[in-house]
Amino acid sequence: MSTLQEFPQDWQRALVLVAHPDDPEYGMAAAVAEWIAAGKHVSYVLATRGEAGIAGMAPTESGPLRTVEQANACAHVGVSDLVFLDHPDGRIQEGPALRRDLAREIRRVRPDVVLTLNHRDEWGPGRWNSADHRAVGRAVLDAVGDADNEWIFPELLEAGLPRHKTLWVAVMSPQPTHAQPVSAASIEKAVASLAEHARYLQALSDEPVVEQARAQVQMVAGSGAVAFELFG
Ligand SMILES: [Zn+2]
Secondary structure (H helix, E strand, C coil), rough: CCCCCCCCCCCCCCEEEEECHHHCCHHHHHHHHHHCCCCCEEEEEEECCCCCCCCCCCCCHHHHHHHHHHHHHHHHCCCCCCCECCCCCCCCCCCHHHHHHHHHHHHHHCCCCCEEEECCEEEEEEECHHHHHHHHHHHHHHHHHHHCCCCCHHHHHHHHCCCCCEEEEEEEEECCCCEEECCCHHHHHHHHHHHHHHHHHHCCCCCHHHHHHHHHHHHHCCCCEEEEECCC
16 A cells, blocks of 8 residues: 555545445445545446346345335435435446436536546456446546536536536556555444445355445555545
8 A cells, every 4th residue: 555645635525426335335434434434525426226136136125125225324424315226237338328418427526536446457466347337437537527518517506507527537447556554443433334235145145144244345545544536
């Protein structure tokens, strides 16, 4: 982490734009908890309800369940503004419809910082990233520009949403440039928030949910910082 630059602190509003319930909870939530404790405001917008995410459970059942799990996860870090865009889980299409939805949310929340998950082809060395993460991450980077251009989606202006310039986009990518320090208390909030995705985690492993959550969050934030690739 010593080679990474300090994450900017001179901002007030952040918007997390990700594909699935639980995407913010794998470490990013520790930074969110840190920022909210410092008096900043953070909103979450999820492209899907993660309805295709639990083996053996039909989307009609898992969508509503995961919606509740996500709201409970948000409560641990102090996020109360949670919106779902209802794109189809596993089949999110990168393109103008997604960019318009994301640009609309950027203009509604008017963040200084937009955060998203890894948009690159690889999740990490030797691991292919998911189609939804690639689509949403890339569309987020595009939508930040769309939100600041009145001509790309003029219907947004007609709906009463004027253009908005975001200062930074922070991506949880394998090529980080900046680090946000996080306290032990913020890491514990992140563990509690990930553990709320209980049914999802139970489907992944027989290990107790809290132990799974602690191991996952420690992997990302255990050094006392969460790393992001920052685009300005
Ligand atoms: Zn995901």
